[in-house]
Every structure is written in structure tokens, then in C-alpha cells.
Amino acid sequence: MSHNTFGHLFRVTTWGESHGPAIGAVVDGCPPGLSLSAGFIQQFLDKRKPGTSRFVTQRQEEDLVKILSGVFEDDRTGGPVTTGTPISLMIENTDQRSKDYSEIRDSFRPGHADYAYDQKYGVRDYRGGGRSSARETASRVAAGAVARLALGASVTLRGAVVQIGPHAINRDNWNWDVVEQNPFWCPDAQMASKWEEFLDATRKAGSSCGAIIEVFAEGVPPGWGAPIYGKLDGEIAAAMMSINAVKGVEIGAGFASAALSGEDNADEMRRSGNRLEFLSNNNGGVLGGISTGQPVVARIAVKPTSSILTPRRTVNAQGEDTDIRTKGRHDPCVGIRAVPVAEAMLACVLADQMLRHRGQTGR
Amino acid sequence: MSHNTFGHLFRVTTWGESHGPAIGAVVDGCPPGLSLSAGFIQQFLDKRKPGTSRFVTQRQEEDLVKILSGVFEDDRTGGPVTTGTPISLMIENTDQRSKDYSEIRDSFRPGHADYAYDQKYGVRDYRGGGRSSARETASRVAAGAVARLALGASVTLRGAVVQIGPHAINRDNWNWDVVEQNPFWCPDAQMASKWEEFLDATRKAGSSCGAIIEVFAEGVPPGWGAPIYGKLDGEIAAAMMSINAVKGVEIGAGFASAALSGEDNADEMRRSGNRLEFLSNNNGGVLGGISTGQPVVARIAVKPTSSILTPRRTVNAQGEDTDIRTKGRHDPCVGIRAVPVAEAMLACVLADQMLRHRGQTGR
Amino acid sequence: MSHNTFGHLFRVTTWGESHGPAIGAVVDGCPPGLSLSAGFIQQFLDKRKPGTSRFVTQRQEEDLVKILSGVFEDDRTGGPVTTGTPISLMIENTDQRSKDYSEIRDSFRPGHADYAYDQKYGVRDYRGGGRSSARETASRVAAGAVARLALGASVTLRGAVVQIGPHAINRDNWNWDVVEQNPFWCPDAQMASKWEEFLDATRKAGSSCGAIIEVFAEGVPPGWGAPIYGKLDGEIAAAMMSINAVKGVEIGAGFASAALSGEDNADEMRRSGNRLEFLSNNNGGVLGGISTGQPVVARIAVKPTSSILTPRRTVNAQGEDTDIRTKGRHDPCVGIRAVPVAEAMLACVLADQMLRHRGQTGR
């Protein structure tokens, strides 16, 4: 992870500001010979795109991805395939309304990166948050689609929202089919109704709320990960924490494991046919930084959207006290659209670890 | 973070197994001209070393560090100073009892890295956990001492244990002076007594418990951190998750922020003299991946020690069901000795970000 | 240097194939606040662009660069300035003639990367050489322009061709003014005439020839470079050798130093005013991998263009013997257009070393 690039063998570099001409990603090190089309990537971008329900931002961005390099098609390849060279993906910014940015130009929005960017760089593109805008995550989703392809069909990646505001799901009601049937990626049908009410109220109040997201990777074989500082869970933690508004990351039982006894926390093992089977998954599929063959499970906390209509106290660039309220078409709960982003980051980390494991061990 | 190295400009590589001849760290990229002696490093190792109370492992390791390179002294330097070249630190392993390792050689200990290492590498040094032993963290503490020196006196790093097992401190009782006065780095004197009882019971039962640790860096100026994938909090997350037994990382309000409203979560700002002041620190000193000048606050969950006397079900290398209990001199709560380790990792991440910030911006 | 990225703090990633929709570069880590416009970059691209004389390829590529991110302009910045975020540069491919590529699809061109790519990836974009085309170097030139800006006015970068085919210049005739006055970047007016004849004959014969290029960086302060494996000359060597068709790199006296005595090779020093002055520059401005304050001097050997009209023996994808001649609009001496590329690579390496030096030492 360095500046705007992450990964070692499967490497992703993203670029672009919210209100510039375009954003994009360069995916380097992808295995050659994989069938890759813009349509394949688009389906994941569509899961993240604005305007899909009243619970997310009403901006109109089509988020159409173009593949500019790294893919080739002729009669012999039978459709576009990756060539092993860098895959350049670009998404043009089509909803750059010309509007008045003077307020966010001059005042630091609480909870946003405005002040920090200003202190670091001395200059910033304040239009829509510039580089710190969650719009950047579209590039990650596009790169993540390539990572899924590299991982192949045996690895399944999916995620869900497990808490919105103070309202957590009942895990006994978990139903993956339900996840796609509500606008919240909620696996608990009852809770989905509750969230609908809660979010309507939040939205009407001009307020916002946080969320907790859980992502799973099933089918990861044992052995991926690189102790000590390239641990699979360490890299997942960095990848997740790099997503806008994320303030916490857990693997498996996570923070709850602190309150468990050693007996209860240990994931015991038994033989099952020719395989070793774990009797629980408190470790979240990772031990010693290396995958165990169990599902890899990560949970992330997303803070409430910082752009709210309620005025907040702040300071302006001249150092004077002032108040600010953030108008515009913002997600009341930015956590909802973070689900495909978290899946994408998990996919990228796993693809990179897969290649590194194969490199070192030949397996 | 790659395999056994982390950092970009301030880089740390560690090596060594629990029961090999020695362990060590190579610290590369340290600024030149800093006064560095083995004694300075030793004080931090002494905070982590075994046998300091009945609540930690009774192994007898002196953990004496030697500086093998990167430091030079003559009349002109007036004491040993860093030269800007790699600082090689070595700690000899003096407590390698010859004992019978056949049990852990043949059976995978639940909660330990045994199975994962075996699946990854096909071979492992099982003596005391080999490379996956928490003994490796002594190397981190040594490297962290160098990082503190690089950060200078204006940055203060310290940590505390805020929960052991199910027993969390009362934050209203927080007293930094108390932290050094009990064997748990506990800032709440009343809770320290409770933990004493709880840990005695845990130890006698041959069981173990988890912990939650909080580390702080005060005096970090605004501007350190590198969006998007080199975010300060992203790198802290990776560094913390790389510590043995850590299963969760939070920054600032962390997981609790999911339940807050946007109004409550926003850290408002006001002018204070010539400075900007934040009125709360839910962001934990980081916005958009960049430091804000507030204290950087991270919290980590450490799972219960996996080495317990109670027999647990497992499978052996021949694929047969068996039971295992881990004898030996283990920490009932490995979280306690993780405090200086977490401080060290935070120091290393900050030192690296400081140098990178200075590199890019000249500030 | 990894796959398609190089640099540590000043990082360049390039992407794109000769006959895809576009090529480009992402420059990450650039210092903020530098005035950067597309026009500034364009002047360097124009030095490299095809069709400027009859001695280079007659392809018609305008090579117009677009800046897609990383630069911002408002009243306060007074013109477009870098923001410290990734600068995405794109050059659209406008001269993609639809032509018959069946010959190079099926047969490996001697001296080209066809066979190697095929063996590595199992698939390749053969149109115009795909990723291995010298067209990729336009992205380097664009990135190099940004690097020059980062280096500032005190560092002067320039290059010249010192040999074409067997005809080397007379160094006594060196005149920098002459370099811009002939189509060969030749500093020796007499030799420029000879090369004109020689290249006309080469071109008419459907043959090609090699060249030797020399690049200089003046104004580099002492202290840039990072022993042992991040040496300034080591990174220059890698950067130069990564340019298409380059087969050798020298620093200072280079290969000639092997025949010198220790007495003659030593660059003696004397005081000159308040400064230390070297009496010769056999070291090429680098000692121990660190700049000395003298001009940094590198020389590179560029092999003859592999695309020639004379038929050459080869093997086709079916493993059968065949002959191949490469039609099309090729540079008879690809070395000529490599001058701005070599300058650009030197600029990128220096910019990165400058930032790293500043990061570690604060100077």
C-alpha cells in the first residue's frame, strides 16, 4: 500500500477526482488469458452506482467503464482476453454540475478530509471532495471485478450490511437470498423493513447514520497469506480501512474474542472424510496470517456520512469561526454503497495473495 | 508490508524463530545523526520481557539487544549516533530448553498457526511456534525504539489495557500514572484489582483470556498520511493486525461510530488562539487518511492465548482425530505484553509516514 | 521497478498498447503546488513525436496529452497546479491504420519481443508490437516532464546522440547549440552531415542502425542516492535499460575506466572558493551510489531497429521455418527518438531520489 497503489503482484493504482474529467484504475500483474469484457466489470459498478433507491444519493452517474488497455481479441482468443499487461480502466465523470463551491472552498467540513488535505498539501481540489470523495471507490469496484476473474469460480465473494445506525440484524434470520431483495444488502428481511423506516426518518431530518458491513470469501484454499507483515488479515485490515469513512475492521470473532475464554475461542478441528474440518470459525478463516480453508470473514464499521444538512461549527481558511451545512445529494448512509467496495477490496487482496503464494511455493 | 518487511522510507525487516539461535530486526532508512544506544532500546524491551509478574509467562529470557551496525561513535559524534545505514539489532535466544516437542510436531494446536503454516509451506519449525511465536514481537519493540527516536521528543506514544476478558475499565477513572503502577498497564486502579482476581482464577484454571488495548500518539502534526492506499489509519490497521493474536482494530470511535448520528459523530472545530481546535475526537486523529493534529488513537482486540491446559479436539499430521493440551509457561493473557508491541508498531508507522510526508512536501 | 511501475516516492505507472485506444501514465507522489499544464508536457512530447524529419518514422501521431487528474485551478492557485494526488496523463492513439497483421501474428520477428511475450503470456497483442512497442515511451516522456517540474529550475537535463552506426562524434567539437539544429540531436556539426548521408543510405537499403546516447543532469546537489541497492547509478541503469532496444548503460568513464590506472581514474579534488571542486568526472557525478554535485552523466547503447525490410529467417507460431521482412513506417535508427526518452527517465529517477533524500535526511 503506497499512496495510490496497492498490491504486490496483482497491483491496483487508482486516480481521479470527483469533479475532474474522469476517474480510473490501472490493474497490473493480472494473469494472462482470462476472458474480460467491460460488461463483466459493469455489473459490479451497477451495484455501487448512485440513484438505485431513495436511500442512496440521487446523483445521476452512469459510471460506464471503458477498458483502454491490457485486453486483446482476435479469432484465436475467441473473445477479449487479458494479455498480462496493465489493464487501464476509465470512468468518465458525467454529472459535474457547475455549482457554487465557495462554501466548502473556504470552510473545513467536520468529518471530511478538507482540513487534513489542506494541511498536508497546501492546496486541494474541493469540488465534491476532490480526491477524497467516495467517488474514487468506483475505481476500486472496477479493479475488484478483475480480481474476481483472477481468483476464478472456486472463490465466492459476497457481503451484507449487518447494522445500520443502532439497529443490528438478528443473525438467526440470515438469508443470502434476501440480500439482493432489498436496497440495503440486508440479510434479515424483518430488519430490512425497520431500516427502511429508520433511514426515511434520518433522510428527512437531514441527518445521517453509520453501518456495519460483513464480507465473506468462501473457497479460499489454506495457505494464502505471508507472515509476518504481509499477513492476509493485516492486508485485509489495511484495504478495508482505506475505504472512505471506515473506522474499524474485525476478522472472525473480532472484538468479541477479547471477552471469550481460551476454550471457547479455540476453533477445534476434526477429521471429516479426507479433510480437516474446523468446528467453529472464530478465527475468520485466518491463523498466523495465513488462510485456513474456512471462509474468510471481515467486518467493517462505516461512520455516518459527514455531509449533513444540520449546521455544524467549524473554522474557515482564514481561521475564523463559522458554521457549515452541506447541501447536495448525499447518501444518508454511505455504508450501504460500501458493500460492493468492501467486496472489491477483499477480492484484490486475495488475488494478490494467491499470486504471491503461487510464486513462493509453486502451489 | 511484504512478507517480513514493512515501511517505505523507514523500513523494518524482522527475522528469527522462537527456538533458533537468535531473533532480530534490520531498521533501514533511519535519519542520520540520532543518538542511539543499546540501553535506550533495552528499556522498551524490558517492558515486554517475560517473567515480570505472575500474570505473564515465567520464561526467563533476558532479551538483551545488541546493535550490530548502523551506529557510529567517535570524538566528533560525542556518543553513538545513527549513520543513516541499516541498523541491525539482534537478541539471542537464551531460554531454549531442550524439551519434547513431539506433541505439537504431530498435532495442530487450535487457534495457533500450526495448520496454516503446514498447509502453506509443507514444513515448519514447530519448536515454540517457530516464526509464528509471539517471541518475534521483541524484534518489533526494538525497532519501535528506533522509530521513537526518529519521531523525536514532540511525539509521545503510550498505551494501556482497557479490557481483560469481559471486564472493561471505567474511562472516567483513567489515570495515566496508574498505568505504570500495576502489572496490567491498566489506567483504572479499581479495575486493576478486579483483573488481578480474574487473572489469578484464569491462570489456576489453566485457561486464558483476551484483552483490548488502546494506544495513543500525541503531538503528531497535521498532514502525515498518504491517501488513498497509504492512509495513516490503513497502515496502522495493517501494523496492528500483524501483531500475534490481534483480531480487530479501531480508530477513534471505531465500531461505536456506526451507531452515532452524523451530528454526533462530526468533530466540530473552533478557533483557539492561533490554532484550530477540534471539539471531539471521534476521528481518532485521522481524516481522509491524514493526521489532523489531534491525538492518534487506535484500539485493538487481542484474542485469548491459544495455549491452554484444557484439552481441545484436533487432528494430527496423519489426519487422525486426537486431543491436545498445551503445557508450558504461557501468558494467561497475551494481551498484556502486547502493549509495548502495539506502541512500537504505531511508532514505526508514524516514523515512516513522517519521512514520506517530508519527502513529498518538504515539510 | 515492478512490472509497469517505477519509483518509490515519485512513482510512475504506464499503460497502453501501440494499437489500443490510448496510452498513458499515472504519476503519483508529485509535490503539490507546482504549476503544470498540458502545454508544458507537450513540448517534450513534440521532441519525441514521429514525422519530424525523414530520418524518423513517418507515422502521423499528434501525441496530444490530456491531464485527467491531479491538477487544479481556481483564483487562489492562479493557474493549474499539482495537488499532490495522482496525475493521470492520457495520449490517444490516432494513427491506428487498419492493416493486415497476419504476418507478425504468426511469425516471430527477430530482435523483437514477439517470441518472449508469447512464451511468457501465451497470448499477445501483436498489432504494432502491442505493449512492447516503443510507442509506450511517449508515456515516459510525459511523466518525465512532470519530474522536471518537481526537480525545479536548478537542475538542467539534456542529452545528445554521440554515435550512429560506427560513426562516433569528435568530442572536441561538442557544441550544445548544434544539438537543436539538426534532426539527430548531434552536438558535432561535421558529424551531423556525415550521419545524414549514412542514414539516407541505411534507409534506402531498408536496413537500420544503432546509436549511442549521452544524457546529463547538471545542478544535482551532492547527497542524492541511497546505498546499497537504491544507488543513484543503479536506478539510472535500470531506468535506461528499461527503454526499448537499449543494451548497455555506462556512468561517467564507464567501460573505458577498466583500462585506466587508479591514478588516472581517481577524480582528484581541490578547494575552489568555498566549494570543493573535482578535477575530473570519471565517476560521472556518482560515488558510492550518491551524487557528488558534479554533472550526472550516463551513456546508453541502442541497438539497430529490428524492423527491417531485408528478409530474416524465423519460425512461425506453428513451429515451422519461414522468413520475415517488416514492412511499414519504421525509424531507421530508433536511437534518435530515444534522446527525449532517456532524458525523461533520468528526470524521473532524480525526482524520486530527491524526495527520498529529503524524506530521510530533511535536507
Place this chain on the structure above:
Amino acid sequence: MSHNTFGHLFRVTTWGESHGPAIGAVVDGCPPGLSLSAGFIQQFLDKRKPGTSRFVTQRQEEDLVKILSGVFEDDRTGGPVTTGTPISLMIENTDQRSKDYSEIRDSFRPGHADYAYDQKYGVRDYRGGGRSSARETASRVAAGAVARLALGASVTLRGAVVQIGPHAINRDNWNWDVVEQNPFWCPDAQMASKWEEFLDATRKAGSSCGAIIEVFAEGVPPGWGAPIYGKLDGEIAAAMMSINAVKGVEIGAGFASAALSGEDNADEMRRSGNRLEFLSNNNGGVLGGISTGQPVVARIAVKPTSSILTPRRTVNAQGEDTDIRTKGRHDPCVGIRAVPVAEAMLACVLADQMLRHRGQTGR
């Protein structure tokens, strides 16, 4: 290549000064399960060690290597094998004569790194050159031995000296058997006699001379290397240029290719049985940065030893003009002992590229 580490998957970090307690290397990312003993490494160190003939330095360093980690032995492994964790190698410095270093402390030796280190760091360990001493190359040789093991028996690495001072070998006399039979690694028996005379004269005159070295890797399969900035030849160039006193690197025909015609330079291909055969090797086994299956051939220029008895003009730390002569036991031709070092660097680069190729492509 960054500071004191190089490689991506097969990574080498070295540390240590000439006159500190020890020097060493940490080799990370080595494939597990390889038989590795100190004795295996020692044989390569013995090729490099001082005092083997009157033509190299008469220092008495045994250069005995110790393996401190990363290797494990029990009944099941049948001898010590690599475990996939970092291999820490240490060589103690046994010949640190206490002597007077005041002259090199105060005056910058021409051709040495003294002035550059001083300017960069403001402080330096001047004893024997400190970190910039060629003694550091022992660490590379040790790491290179591990790399050879990773490459396996199918890759053969060897090198020879092809020129000393102005005296180049006759390539028609090349005989690999002769290389081991003279103290110069000279493949031309007649030239070896001439060099004996020449070096005796050089040594007696208190002077020194340069050399050209050629290294070969046979058995490298096609496909290793990573365009564009991770090219095999680019990384070889960086690795070679990082060796002390090296001022030039060539691949294949190198600088001579500049004078060839496109027809003569092209390595034509023909079918040979089931394989493709190149009819010449001007490319030195690399095309487009990727191995072709031909022998990889690199040539390096080593400048004359800068430590000579003849007084040279210089400046001291106080900025005053002075003269300096370097007493002590120096190699009259440092190029001779560079042969095993160049072989080691080639081995490390190839091992890393092998793993990266396998990682990306699965082959």
C-alpha cells in the same frame, strides 16, 4: 531496489559495516523445503574471500557464515531445509585491526564514497569505508548461494574476467576449465600469464587497475522477466551497477550493437527438432525484457581500486587542500573478487523473476 533491500518475492536485505562487529543478509521469500546448510553457502564465500593469492588483498578474514533463522532440521526433513521464513545470515568481522583512521576520517579519498556519504548523512563510519566498503559484498555472495538453490540444478551460473587493465582476452581461447586454474578467473590461459606479469607490476607500483567481467546464466527458460519497468535486463543492470566500483553494464552485444546493422544484429531463428533455436545471441538471452531461453549474458566494467599508494590531491573536512595516499592491504584489481559477487547478484535477480513469473502465470 530500495535502500538496503532488493527483490520483490525473493528479497535480500543486507546490513553491516566493514569494521563493525558483523555483516549480514536477511533473505526473505525463499521457497520452502530446499536443503540449505552453512557449508553450501561457505563454498561461494570462499571464492570471494581475501588472501587467496598475492593478487588480492592480504587481509585475513575467514568469512565464516552462520545461519541464524529460516532453516529447520528434524528426522522428517532429513537434514536442514528452508522453511519459507526469513533466512538470517551473519558473518562476523574478525580482522578489525585497531589502527589509526585519522587520515581517512579527515580527508576525502578520491574515487571513494567518503565525500558523498558525508554530504548525504553529515556523519559516516570511515573505518575501512564503513557501509561503502566492498566487504558488504560478502553478504551478497551468501544471499546468492540461497538464490542458486532456489533456481535449482537446471540453471547454471558462472562468470569470468575478460579484461584486466587494457589487456582483453582472446575469445577464441575461451576455456571454462581454465577459469578455475588461475587466480584471475581468466578463461584464456595465455592471457592469464600476461595478467600475472601486469598485476605484479601494478601491485609493486602501488597502483591499481580495472577489469571487465562477464557472467552467464544457462538453462533459464523463456518467459522470465516483467515488462516494462521490471524487465529482466533492467533488474540485472541495477543489480550489477549496485556492486562497488562498477561503472557500466551490457547485455549481449551491448555497446557493440550500436555499430551493427539491423541485419547483423537480429538473432535469427530456426526450428531445431521440437525446439526453436536462435542462430546468434546478440540479445544476450533477453528480448523485450523477457528471457528467450538462450543464455543470459551480462558484462560489467569495474573501475580501478581507488585505494592506491600514489598520493592524490584532495580536500579535508575543514575544506583545506591536502594530499592523500591510501595505505593498507588493498586489492590491486578489485574486479577479480567481483566475479562471485556478480554471479550472486545475477542469481538473486533470476530467483526473484522466477518466482514472480510463476506467481503471475502459474508456470
